[in-house]
Amino acid sequence: MNVFLAGDSTMSYYPVERYPRTGWGQVFQEYFNDDVMVINDGASGRSTRTFIDEERLDKIDGQLRAGDYLFIQFGHNDAKANSERYTEPQTTYKQNLTKFVEVAWKRQANPILLTPVQRRNFYADGTVLDSHDQYAIAIRELAEELDVPLLDITRSSTELLEKIGDEKSKKLFMWIEPNQYEYYPDGEKDNTHFSREGAKEIAKLVIEAIKQQQLPLCHYLKKTWDKQQLPTFSVNSPDIPSKQFDITEFGAIGNGIFDNTEVIKKTIDACVKAGGGKVIVPAGIWLTGSIQLQSKINFHVKSGALVRFTDNFNDYPLIVSSFEGKETVRCQSPIDGEGLEDIAITGKGIFDGAGHQWRPIKKWKMTGLQWKELITSGGVIDEQAQIWWPTENAKNGARIVDELEKRSNIKIDNFLPVRDYLRPNLVSIRKCTRVLLDGPTFQNSPAWNIHPWLCEHVKIKNIKVRNPWYAQNGDGLDLESCRYAIVSKCEFDVGDDAICIKSGKDEVGRKLAVPSQDILIEKCTVFNGHGGFVIGSEMSGDVRNIQIKDCVFSGTDKGVRIKTARGRGGIIESIVIQNIKMHDISKEAIIIQMYYESEQVGDAQPFTEKTPIIRNIWLEKINCYAAKVAIVLKGLPESPITAITCKEMSLTSQEGITCLYTSSLRLESFEGNIAHDPLIQLDNCDHIQIRKFRNKNKVKTLVKLTGKNTELIDFSGLLDTEQLVEIGREVDVNQIVGSNK
Numbered sequence: 001m002n003v004f005l006a007g008d009s010t011m012s013y014y015p016v017e018r019y020p021r022t023g024w025g026q027v028f029q030e031y032f033n034d035d036v037m038v039i040n041d042g043a044s045g046r047s048t049r050t051f052i053d054e055e056r057l058d059k060i061d062g063q064l065r066a067g068d069y070l071f072i073q074f075g076h077n078d079a080k081a082n083s084e085r086y087t088e089p090q091t092t093y094k095q096n097l098t099k100f101v102e103v104a105w106k107r108q109a110n111p112i113l114l115t116p117v118q119r120r121n122f123y124a125d126g127t128v129l130d131s132h133d134q135y136a137i138a139i140r141e142l143a144e145e146l147d148v149p150l151l152d153i154t155r156s157s158t159e160l161l162e163k164i165g166d167e168k169s170k171k172l173f174m175w176i177e178p179n180q181y182e183y184y185p186d187g188e189k190d191n192t193h194f195s196r197e198g199a200k201e202i203a204k205l206v207i208e209a210i211k212q213q214q215l216p217l218c219h220y221l222k223k224t225w226d227k228q229q230l231p232t233f234s235v236n237s238p239d240i241p242s243k244q245f246d247i248t249e250f251g252a253i254g255n256g257i258f259d260n261t262e263v264i265k266k267t268i269d270a271c272v273k274a275g276g277g278k279v280i281v282p283a284g285i286w287l288t289g290s291i292q293l294q295s296k297i298n299f300h301v302k303s304g305a306l307v308r309f310t311d312n313f314n315d316y317p318l319i320v321s322s323f324e325g326k327e328t329v330r331c332q333s334p335i336d337g338e339g340l341e342d343i344a345i346t347g348k349g350i351f352d353g354a355g356h357q358w359r360p361i362k363k364w365k366m367t368g369l370q371w372k373e374l375i376t377s378g379g380v381i382d383e384q385a386q387i388w389w390p391t392e393n394a395k396n397g398a399r400i401v402d403e404l405e406k407r408s409n410i411k412i413d414n415f416l417p418v419r420d421y422l423r424p425n426l427v428s429i430r431k432c433t434r435v436l437l438d439g440p441t442f443q444n445s446p447a448w449n450i451h452p453w454l455c456e457h458v459k460i461k462n463i464k465v466r467n468p469w470y471a472q473n474g475d476g477l478d479l480e481s482c483r484y485a486i487v488s489k490c491e492f493d494v495g496d497d498a499i500c501i502k503s504g505k506d507e508v509g510r511k512l513a514v515p516s517q518d519i520l521i522e523k524c525t526v527f528n529g530h531g532g533f534v535i536g537s538e539m540s541g542d543v544r545n546i547q548i549k550d551c552v553f554s555g556t557d558k559g560v561r562i563k564t565a566r567g568r569g570g571i572i573e574s575i576v577i578q579n580i581k582m583h584d585i586s587k588e589a590i591i592i593q594m595y596y597e598s599e600q601v602g603d604a605q606p607f608t609e610k611t612p613i614i615r616n617i618w619l620e621k622i623n624c625y626a627a628k629v630a631i632v633l634k635g636l637p638e639s640p641i642t643a644i645t646c647k648e649m650s651l652t653s654q655e656g657i658t659c660l661y662t663s664s665l666r667l668e669s670f671e672g673n674i675a676h677d678p679l680i681q682l683d684n685c686d687h688i689q690i691r692k693f694r695n696k697n698k699v700k701t702l703v704k705l706t707g708k709n710t711e712l713i714d715f716s717g718l719l720d721t722e723q724l725v726e727i728g729r730e731v732d733v734n735q736i737v738g739s740n741k
Contacts, residue, residue, distance in 0.1 A: 001220065003032070004060050005040045006051065006100060007073035009193060010117050010202070012042030017183050021174055022199035024117070024206065030229070031207050036220045039063070047077035047085035048096035057103060066108035069217060071206075072100045073153070075116030075135040076192065089138040097142055112215075113143045115154035117202055120173050120191035122166040128158050151209035157202060164513050172198030223664040223687050225616035225643040227576045231545055233518040235484045236457040238342035238434040240298045243277030245270055247286075254284020256308060261289035261315070268294055276342070281305045281349060289315035293337030293345075293429070301349025301440055309334040311357035313420050318412050321428055322453045322480070325505025325538030328405075329415045331446075333428035343429070344436035351442050353426040355471065358446035360395075361388045365470035390420065397421020423447040423473070429455055438462055448475040449494065454514060458485040464492075469528050471495025476529060478502055481514040481541055487521045498529030498556065501546060502538040503570065509540025510569045510609060516541075521548040531561030532582070537596040539612070540570040549578040556582075559589045559624060564612040565596040566605065566636065571613040578620045585627035589651055590619065592641055593634040601660065604637035615642040619649070627653040630674060635661035637684065637709075646670065656695075659685050668692055678704035678726065682713065690715040701726050711735035 011025040029038040078087040087093040104111035115136040121129040136154040143150035174190035252263040271277045276296025283304030316331035363386045379390045389395035397418040426445035435458045443466035467474035474495025480502040492498040503516045526532040532553030553559050559582040630653040635641035640663040652673040657680045668691040677699035684707030706728040714737040
């Protein structure tokens with residue numbers, strides 16, 4: 001089948017020398033399987049009038065065959081008054097579009113009308129000027145008059161632009177600096193034509209519109225996603241002068257008693273005044289309050305240096321920071337920086353955040369003797385005698401903060417009575433560019449350990465992150481709404497998720513709309529944590545283009561953990577996970593779920609902006625010895641987990657693979673040592689392919705199929721097919737391809 005594209009420059013093809021300019025039709029083929037050929041006849045500068053006059057429609061007419069599709073999108077150039085391209089919306093424009101439709105009908109092909117893509121033209125209030133109003137109206141009317149499918153890209157592209165905003169939307173268009181590309185020596189500020197990234201976003205809008213219209217073309221969309229589609233990227237290092245400033249030259253004393261807060265600040269200020277450089281902390285125990293990073297500073301802790309942050313809560317002023325997916329009032333972090341460029345923290349020393357003085361502790365995480373020693377050491381316990389708090393104010397903090405956040409005209413000082421509750425992250429780096437963490441140990445954090453937020457070009461390597469396993473909110477690394485990051489050769493032993501990707505929570509995250517994307521995690525080791533590698537559950541601003549490879553997880557609760565829930569919204573997509581070795585996983589080796597903090601999925605709910613999406617996940621060469629559960633994939637009935645590839649896996653576990661509301665799963669070359677049956681359980685799943693599946697232990701049931709929506713299941717390539725397949729009464733056996741039905 002052929003899909004012909006007839007339209008203007010927003011659709012058309014551009015040669016490689018004009019990169020990054022790209023028409024959306026140029027990338028459209030990527031979304032279809034091999035049964036579809038996209039023929040892009042879009043032409044720059046053409047209106048419906050000039051496209052017809054130049055006999056371009058005649059060319060398409062000669063190629064169309066029965067069953068083909070003709071996509072028709074004009075308007076940009078038809079609106080150009082006082083030119084030969086101009087057409088009047090309600091007369092000549094409609095008449096010309098009708099000719100396109102009639103050509104398709106004559107050939108028994110399928111015409112599809114598309115409204116134009118909106119231009120990037122913002123009002124001061126953040127809304128977008130409708131530059132195609134009369135032409136979009138005319139197409140909508142014509143589609144209804146002719147009973148032709150309509151893809152309203154004007155509306156969807158307007159929503160996309162308003163979602164990401166004026167400044168961030170520039171990356172979708174040809175906004176480039178002088179001399180950035182050879183073809184554009186003077187740069188470009190073009191609000192009509194797309195960059196490669198923008199073309200993909202518009203093509204996605206077209207695909208989503210096809211799905212919403214439930215056109216037969218849906219059957220030809222790619223059901224799987226290939227890791228080769230992950231884009232490449234580079235990460236820039238900070239540019240910091242080589243001048244050195246030793247804190248002892250400014251009066252620092254490393255005896256663990258002297259308060260070096262002002263001395264360290266004085267050293268940093270002197271370094272900044274000199275144009276930047278390396279602030280050196282030599283061997284010793286250095287007591288200090290919060291360290292405020294500055295641009296062009298490398299804060300270097302030498303081997304033998306222990307930076308011990310004070311446990312006096314009053315040394316950490318209240319500021320507006322970020323925690324758990326939203327901007328909120330917190331105590332200033334022991335290591336803090338915002339709006340900076342070119343910063344680094346290096347060396348082989350240790351940063352200790354005095355977190356044991358801040359964190360609550362749950363009784364069930366302690367032995368009896370530990371709990372007894374804890375409650376006799378000071379602090380208070382809650383009314384149920386299950387949680388220890390360092391102070392009464394900390395214990396009452398959650399209730400008081402909830403009350404404060406409901407009030408209007410709230411000020412930072414209103415939070416002073418609950419300062420003890422507002423635990424800071426050990427390292428908080430916000431809105432920074434070109435960040436390097438190389439070498440130190442970060443330990444004993446009050447809340448999360450390392451938290452880059454809204455940062456670009458982040459390099460984190462050779463660091464160690466340590467928290468006791470019972471540390472409340474004791475995450476290792478949380479990269480949130482960051483772009484262009486590499487995490488390499490790091491070790492984590494923590495009390496919550498170890499390596500975590502986030503992008504804001506619920507409405508706040510959706511409104512901010514800054515995804516975490518273009519991130520590489522490699523050669524890292526996790527010894528303890530709730531999850532070795534984690535995405536979510538705060539992911540409302542989207543997470544995409546993430547690769548993790550060559551890592552070891554030993555002793556974590558879960559290995560790979562991707563989590564979200566109804567209400568989050570946002571998309572997790574284009575994730576590649578390769579060559580991961582796991583050992584002693586107490587729960588799931590791999591879990592991807594959309595019901596975080598809820599045990600019941602329930603009935604389908606309306607699909608809205610609050611509905612999360614997970615798609616395009618590639619897992620390859622995963623080796624796990626000793627997990628409780630091999631794989632869990634649990635989507636929502638209104639939003640199944642889609643396009644998952646599991647390839648070349650070897651998993652030893654008590655329980656096997658469970659999938660609920662999962663679509664387009666490919667399970668290939670799986671070596672299992674699973675104790676209990678069923679090895680694979682599919683409930684309300686579709687488009688499932690199972691190839692080369694072996695299990696060491698013989699069990700009664702290999703595959704169990706349930707759910708009235710289970711269809712298109714193919715396990716014809718299974719090994720050991722003498723094992724039984726159990727099919728629920730509600731499942732249509734005609735939808736199953738395999739043995740022993």
